[in-house]
Amino acid sequence: MRNRVLYIFLIFIVINISSCNFEQRECSNENANDTLLTKTVIFPNSLLQLEANKFKKVDSIKTAIDGKIKIISIIDGNCRKCIINQLNSLDSIFNNILYNDNKLIFILNVNKSDSAFFMRNFSSAINAKGIILWDNYYNFERENKLLTSNINLRTFMVNSENKIILYGNPIFHPKLIGRYQEYLEK
């Protein structure tokens, strides 16, 4: 009888410990995402502005975007689908809620080796009002330590001091558009 009680007690302890661990792991994941909210982003000088199939130095738009609330989305430009379903769609969604003073910026990742292919095949598919900053070696993500496999963490809003205040991609989580709108109205 005593043994049976001991066994039940041990099983109870094991279940309890494993459920505690599980909870802890969940929390640490959330914390990992929330570290985004402490970051201040910079725009490396290696970025180029892509406008009407021409490239300009990033300095040319820095004055126009400094001190403004910005929504930034990182897009991989290695497929037509990325341009149409990501860049164009996000541009359309965010332009409905942005005010005149806010800026929408796309960081467009295109590898050097794919750049000619991109300009020939995909650039004509871009249909966006937002500012497009060409990045040929993940410089924006590397310098800001934003490299992630989670596509949802590649879209965020920064305040006038370039601090991330909200993140998430409304294409995958449509309810987020309401939160972006709330922050912009504030």
Next chain:
Amino acid sequence: MKNIRIFSVLLVLFVFACKSNTDEKSKYFEEKESKTINVSDKIIDIKTELILGKSVLYIIDSILIVEEYRPVDDKVIHLFNKNTFKYITSTGILGKGPGEIGRCGKIGIDIKNGVLWVQDHGKRVMWKFLLDSVLNNEMYKPTKKIPLYKDLFLVRLGILNDSIVLGKAVHVIDNGHFDMHMAKLNLNIGVAEKYGYGHPMAVGKKSNSQFKLSVENNFYINSYAFCDLMTICNLEGNLKYNIYGPDWLKNKDNRKDYFHQVNIIDNYIIASYVDGPAFLYDKNKRPYGNSPSRFLIFDFKGNYIKTIETGHKFINFCVDDENNRVIMYFNDRENPLGYINLNID
């Protein structure tokens, strides 16, 4: 009473006959370390004067065709002497004008007539390139084309005769979905229709397979990416063999990748094989498709013979029968083109 006995005996015989027939057509393989040959130190680089984007390789006569699906220049199809690898010419001008290619797909090689049927998914047509004209005129543009049949269009193909093409076709379900079927295309009227055996369990995404037609051996092969499976059928479309790997139907979430390309070398089937995750992540945490580093060799009855490990990831290969060479486009070598000399026996 007597009738019942006879009926019972016949029923047993019938069931037994059916079972043995199915078993004869089902082959199972498992790779063996003792049958694995490493050829990583036997790869010979092919140094070309052109910079080539990711490419698909074909052989016609004495010519190696390198077709870029990520082109770096204005032309997408490059011809080399297959014996010396000396550059001959390029064709397939990219553009929107007449005879120009919008977006290049696979090529159907008609060896008998010296014709390349080049798919153009931009213009949704298949262009007829005459090899003689390509060799004589570097600004050659094809004039003949057939439309890609919109509901069922062949994406991997083999030329059966002057008017029929067999291959694996995309069947469009709706804007976001498709599955694949074996199909035959009539070149004269440009109409494709479903054709031949398809494994009943390889449906939906699992129906995606590579295709090789062998007219001289009277069969065609499908090698499946998301099933550990190859099928061999005769030219009437009837099943000869289903060749099952150890993971057959284990890959329920399609996260694993198995067969890529398939071809014929001597009297054997050569298939590139991954047996690993379908997607990997690079140092920038971006997903990319896995690619094979080894070949599995089977005889024409579907029996596993050996494994050939190249030690390098490659995305495409072709077989030069005359020189006993397997030519590959590598993912992870400085020179993307290279070959190995291969004698299976």
